Amino acid sequence: MGSSQSALGTSIKKAVVGDKDLYALPGNPLYAIKDVKLYNLSIPVKPAAVTYPKTAQQVAAIIKCAVDAGLKVQARCGGHSYANYCLGGVNGAVVIDMKHFQKFSMDNETFRAIAGAGSLLGDLTKRMHNAGGRAMAHGTCPQVGLGGHATIGGLGPSSRLWGTALDHIEEIEIVLADSSIKRASATQNPDIFWAVKGAGASFGVVTEFVLRTEKEAGEAVHFSYSFTVGTYASMAVIFKAWQKFVSNRKLTRKFASEAIITAVGLIISGTYFGSKKEYDALEMDDKFPGHQKGKTIVFRDWLGLVAHWGEEIGLLLGGGLSAPLYTKSMTFNGCDLIPDNVIDTLFSYLDTVEKGTLIWFIIFDLAGGAVNDIAQGATAYAHRDALFYLQSYAVGVGKVPDKTKEFLRGVNSLLVKGTPGGDQFGAYAGYVDPELPNGPLAYWRTNLPRLEQIKSIVDPSDVFHNPQGVKPLAKAWKSAESLISSLTPSEDSCLTLWAIQYSTVLSRRYHPSGAHVVFRTSGVEAAIGFGASVLGIAGAGISVATTLIRFSVSYKCSTQKIEDPSSQVSLTATILTTVGNTIDSHQDYFKEDNFREKFGRVIERCKNDYEILEAAVQKAKGEVEKTESERWERKMTSWKKLFWALSSEKQMKGLQSSLEVSKTQVLMMQSAASLIVLQIIGRRREDENIDLAELKQKMGLLLRALRTAHYSGQKY
Ligand SMILES: Cc1cc2nc3c(=O)[nH]c(=O)nc-3n(C[C@H](O)[C@H](O)[C@H](O)COP(=O)(O)OP(=O)(O)OC[C@H]3O[C@@H](n4cnc5c(N)ncnc54)[C@H](O)[C@@H]3O)c2cc1C
Known part of the structure; x- marks a missing residue:
């Protein structure tokens, strides 16, 4: 055993309070058969240690040992990754086997289940059945683990009825790269929650799931x-x-x-x-x-x-x-x-x-x-x-x-x-x-750009690594930045748009140096003619967003909930502006596609959303000023005031999802617009050092998504 290996052994031993049943190192007899247990024998991976913690605190302590030793970490639940990603996928990772996390309970009123992240699907099915004939969607192999399945997707025969396994997750407990133990849900650490529902292995070790359940299907x-x-x-x-x-x-x-x-x-x-x-x-x-x-x-x-x-x-x-x-x-x-x-x-x-x-x-x-x-x-x-x-x-x-x-x-x-x-x-x-x-x-x-941004914040050193995991933004970020500075606005506005979208619009909320880039890209936008006037609606959107932010700040509780719609609005507005500019500066290319007309429908929708929001904000502001009673101030958060003005939370939620749709459609429009121009200038720039092939691939993906969005009313 080398000295670094022995130092790792000593620190892991301490992390599991000396219990030698809770870890194994390469020197252990039967390490490969009993502890490593390769699923795919074609990918022979040798981890630096396999651990079996019993509590979230022990998981946190083991992660710290790995980080201190400069090693990568992957959780293992059922061990059914086709490429042994639960072992890190490459040599030298610290494996956190979740077999001791078998907690299960059912709330008989809400029928929400709490399940330990070491549960196998076969055991979970029986536990849910015994707790009142409940069930959830998941795959068919009983030995597959909930930990790896519900953090990646989880498709099974009941999915057309109930969705994927991850659609049942309401809340999680997760241990992050900095060893903090967090709860995440739609309202608490929502970015982490969002990322874990599909890419969990890259973001932490989930220790517990709170799951929505269904009544078992009958015949x-x-x-x-x-x-x-x-x-x-x-x-x-x-x-x-x-x-x-x-x-x-x-x-x-x-x-x-x-x-x-x-x-x-x-x-x-x-x-x-x-x-x-x-x-x-x-x-x-x-x-x-x-x-x-x-x-x-x-x-x-x-x-x-x-x-x-x-x-x-x-x-x-x-x-x-x-x-x-x-x-x-x-x-x-x-x-x-x-x-x-x-x-x-x-x-x-x-x-x-x-x-x-x-x-x-x-x-x-x-x-x-x-x-x-x-x-x-x-x-x-x-x-x-x-x-x-x-x-x-x-x-x-x-x-x-x-x-x-x-x-x-x-x-x-x-x-x-x-x-x-x-x-x-x-x-x-x-x-x-x-x-x-x-x-x-x-x-x-x-969803990759947003995942990369969240990864940059919660795991910037890529502690939770496997060969095909989400990587922190640093690399992509640098190339986007150098792309921006290398562009001359008049000839490359479409690439500029892409760069703005990639590095600014989507990163603004997550990247630590976002403000710097916002400033820089605003400069570029100005250079290509930051003309909200092209589409007056974009300007309206920006002013609604600003009012919303001011509204929430001025009433002290700048709640996440208000920031969300305001960032949606400003995002939509920014993209609207850039699409408008692209279309206007490349009129000839868009004539045939009747782009203006198609775009018009999206604008109508945005306009409608903006108007509702604007009216609500004004009404809420008016009421606050009118009834400046301290009691009202104290009792009502800014969020409550706003949805009070919108009549109900339901209406607020409806508006938020409508904004989400607008934003997606506008993003697609932008991509479609950019793709058309990209195809034309791409021919000229092929031999230059911009990675056009990758850009084109991403653009193509978005364009297809536009088509899908077009059919989104028709469900399969
Ligand atoms: C025989 C077989 C049948 C399958 N059938 C289906 C099916 O019907 N439907 C379907 O959708 N898929 C199916 N799969 C694919 C399966 O869902 C995935 O391979 C899944 O990731 C396996 O989860 P696991 O916990 O068993 O695997 P593991 O190998 O333990 O984990 C897989 C990945 O998830 C990560 N992970 C595990 N636990 C956690 C945790 N607690 N927190 C964070 N990350 C974690 C690991 O680090 C690893 O990267 C099948 C696979 C096999 C081999």
Whole structure:
């Protein structure tokens, strides 16, 4: 044992008050088998220590030991990360295994459950069932851990009904990089709460979840249709029928399904949450004719149904068993389906390509429904537009052959290239694809900039690290800053816009030196003609924002709640201004796209929001001045005054969400506008040292999001 290793051992021993059962070091006998326990044997990772704390205070003390030793930290719950990210994903991390965090209780009035972050899904299901027949959405493998699942997504058969696992989180306890123990919810440390709902591993160690629960589903029908005879090419027609069926916008949320391609053929299976009679009315036999084996099982008990899902996934993926694995993933949205000719090509490819192993799966999981009721930016989880997810998975003997990797890479590349927008859909972080060229962007898409900003504040040294985690902003920040200074406004206004959006608008609230950059970018904005007059509404927005801020400050309680709408308003206004400028300075490019007209609708919406807010602020101010009674002053926070003026909190919330929609739409507009210009000037700047390729990729993502936003009224 080296001296630094021994120093780490000594400090960790102290952190767990000398209990030698609560930590293990590389020199320990059976360290690899008993403590490290690789899930994916193809990624041999050796942590510096594996710890088993019993309290949040011990978690905090262990984090401090790692930070003092300059080491990275990752929590482990179920240990089911495809790329061993719970072990750090690379050598030398300190692992915090959460197995002792098994607390469970249920509030019988609110039906909110408190669950320790070391709970496995199988145990959680039973605990919720025993506490009054309650349940929540989650995946099918009982050995997967709540800690890693609910902080990354958590998709399962009940997701179309109830959302993802993380949509059930109401509050958490988390230990941060500075060893502070914090509670986070929509109202307490909301940024941390937002980030943990989709990217938890990069932000801390969650020790406890407070979860909203559902009443267990009643009768349910499990179905499966197998196609095992003939070529894969002959099965393409069935996959097309499945895609057509699941993409029907009127498809009931009671219907969950997956299409699984394996070495023996194609299986269409799923669960219908309703009676057998209702299921029969779907006439599934007619939808998927020619199957060799069709099977339905009716479940009337929730535990039986969940156990059945567990058995199925156990048979398919081996449940909790370690093996040499190779995994890939991708998402598909409901606007751009896989074209029929691409499905034909895929299935013919399966007939001819060498696979190198018999154990491989390509699974298409239907999602949508309640998952997509939540706005894209409402949680860090960024696939609210996805209709189904692909995960492909191969197991090797000893190691995964290169041929197998080539085979699965081929599947993805065929689908990415063949599906409109396929290169923009991204991938679900729960189905880790370690080979993705830009993992964080694929996993968190349009939410990545905000995640990077929060990371810069709460974990600037990247203590909670894995190879595809969210990184602090420092690098991105520097490049945005140098980008700004390198631009000449007249020729590069679109890049300037992007830089402003990236470094200023989104960073203003989070980055410590935000003010400095705001000042600098304001200069740039002025240079390109900070003309709120282009769109008078932007000016109105800014003045509403200013009034709101003054209002909250002048009445002493500058509550977070007032700052939120005011920053929304000023954000929207700033972006409106920049879009207006772009359009006006590149009139020719936008003529064909009828951009002005489309933009008009967004402006109308913003105008409406601004007017309501302006009126409310004036009314609240008037009342404060009129009734300057001390009692009223003391009793009413500025927030209360404002929503009193708006009649109700409901109306205030409605306004806030309307502002959120406007802001998103305006951001999309800006991106679309910028993309058009970028494409033109990009040709000229390709050989210069600005990373245009990355910019274009980000712009492209946003543009696709605009299309999705266009369809946002239509749920899948
Ligand atoms: C057999 C199998 C079946 C699966 N089925 C599904 C499915 O049906 N639906 C689905 O959505 N996904 C599924 N997954 C993916 C699974 O949800 C993710 O791999 C998930 O991250 C695993 O969580 P874990 O706690 O078991 O893993 P771990 O390996 O322990 O953790 C995974 C990541 O989460 C972090 N983490 C763990 N605990 C905490 C914590 N307390 N605080 C902060 N970060 C933490 C770790 O540091 C690591 O980066 C499946 C995976 C496997 C292997």
